[in-house]
Amino acid sequence: MSELPEGVRVRVLHAVYGDPRAAAELVPLLTDRQSAGLDPLPTQPSELAPDLLRSHRTEIRSLPDETRLLLLLAAADQYPVATHAFLRAVAAVRLDTRPLEAAEAAGIAHAGAGGVVFRDAWTRIAAYETGSPADRRDVHRLLARVLHGAGETPRRSWHRGAGALGPSGRLAAELRTAAEQARSAGQLTLSRALLERAATLCPTPSEQSRLRACAALHAWESGDADRARRLAATATPDDALTGLFALRAGNATEAFDALLTAAVQGGDGEGGQGRGNGEAPGSPGAARRRTTHAAPARATSAPAISATSAPTLHLLARATEAAVYTGDLRRCREAAGVAGRLGIGVPGTLGGLVAAFEGRYEDARGLLEAAAGRCGPGGDPTLLVHAGIAALMLGDHTRAATATVRAAASARARGATATVAQALEFRAYADFWTGRPQAGAATATDALRQAYATGQDNGACHLQAALAMFAAVTGDPDTCRERAATARSYALARGLGLPAALAQWALAFLDLADGRYAGAAARLRALAAFGPGHGHRAIRHLATPHYVEAAVRTGDTRVARAAHADYHRWASAVRSTDDLALSARCRALLAPGAEAVDHYRTALDLHAQGDRDFERARTELLFGSALRRLRRRTEARDRLYSALEAFEYFGAPHCATQARAELRALGAPATPAHGRADDPTTRLTAQQLLIARMAADGATNREIAARLALSPRTIDHHLRGVFSRLGIRSRIDLVRLLGDGGPAR
Structure with a gap:
């Protein structure tokens, strides 16, 4: 297990229900491509742990027939869909439950308040698969008979489908309707199972394919990436699915092209048809051709929940995410152009990105404000994530935190497990800027596990970069470098400019906080590198205050002044007090001698109106250092003590060390009288x-x-x-x- 990539290792444990015996059996069975994370893992129990399953089946076959029948009924009630109808089924046909004592004596299962409790997941699967096909159909029909309560229609349909003898268009239609109900209720795993069963029973091959595509989409959204990819492989090729998979676990550039093509197909009514021009369906050229040669809308028998029926605006939003991850301005412009040619409004985040990257800051502010304003509770989680991204660009970290928290809550309510980790990716930025590195690191670590478990390795890469930044802030150089190296190597291979740039910024901040100014300046200059997987314009812009500080320390003020001028123009356009405070700090660093004092005071006044408390502490550190050099000892001491106290609160010992060094240079005690010198844990990062x-x-x-x-x-x-x-x-x-x-x- 230890030699597998982290994402594969987590997914292996998830696939085998956390059972180490099954994991030990599965790993040697994986192909080289599966071990590398290139192909999906097996999803059928018989492929995951055949020996373990065989052993459990032998145990169950040794039990009396009456015991095995009860275990089969209980297993069918719990696997692969939980329906909670065992006790009702037992009562309906007056089954004697005393034979369960034999299973309890064998340590296989026991009776509980809500039904039968199996020893583990593999025993439950073995109990189900040991039953004959006829017996399985009988127990499913029995369970369907007793499921007639409010909200139980989807589960009743599941059992009716599982009890069918063969293909049935009527049952397939019932299952498809039940899947829609389950999806509306936020039960995506149930919806996926219903669609898979509907595809099995559907007598029409083309309809089977479309149902599997829908099932793949629901599997992906519910966090079952391996099943989603296997289902998609048996379905009609779908640009929306291809783009979604690539967005979260593949090449971001390819994701953009596929999503843009899907958006065009949705906008012109082609529905994925008419690809006879010989051009790759995911190519930008194909997308552009479809915008100028739109075919009339065609009737289709695809279900309403088809992956290809996603609204065009939603597909453009996903394409925007791909553009955000790559940092490719050309693709941002292309998506905005497609939206215009289709006659739909350009998504605010996309339009704001284009305007900001082109230097049209006033236009960008208006577009981003509109997008950030859509952060009400209960909204679409993807659009809420976009509201959070827009708020981050505006420097409104409180609204960004609100939007991303609501995005995660909305995703959980809808059963969209995959979107939860994505929302938390961008929540990490808000935590970083508002001075909550420990809370942010805890949230990001949890989201990292979720991203790996749901097959979203691109999201995991972004979170690794965020955790590198948290480690830089908290003065943990080894963790920072390890996470940054992991993020950058992965990002470079998949065109992910955003996490690559964030990881580079983390290393630069580590250099800056440790006094390695030349190294920090060199790393931050590299953020201007062209090409997906290297730099990123948004990160380069956000890092400007740190670049100015490093450049001033190395005497490179000419470039620092130019960088600050553009940063100030943006801060003035978006009217962010935090950005204006950092701009004033940059001006203070660039000003000679006593002239800097007024700029520092302006910066601190603005910081008092914002929420970036960690940067306020760094401003006080720089101000205190400047005051010491000007021999204003009393005010310098007060500023440095204030900065020291903040750094200790934030858990940033290397920054606290800088403050203490300045205090020692003043001849002042390096620990304030109210410090926590008696607590040895303050010595730890x-x-x-x-x-x-x-x-x-x-x-x-x-x-x-x-x-x-x-x-x-x-x-x-x-x-x-x-x-x-x-x-x-x-x-x-x-x-x-x-x-x-x-x-x-």
């Missing part, structure tokens, strides 16, 4: 403290590494640093220090 607490709770290095998506070697390095900083020698000492009787934070 946020990451070190997290790892120390896990170790004190008994977790092994390998377990900690799995939970934090780091290597065991890195965890070992961190623990050695913890022991050194705390002056201890063993985990026993760590338990004594951080256990119930130890200091708490």
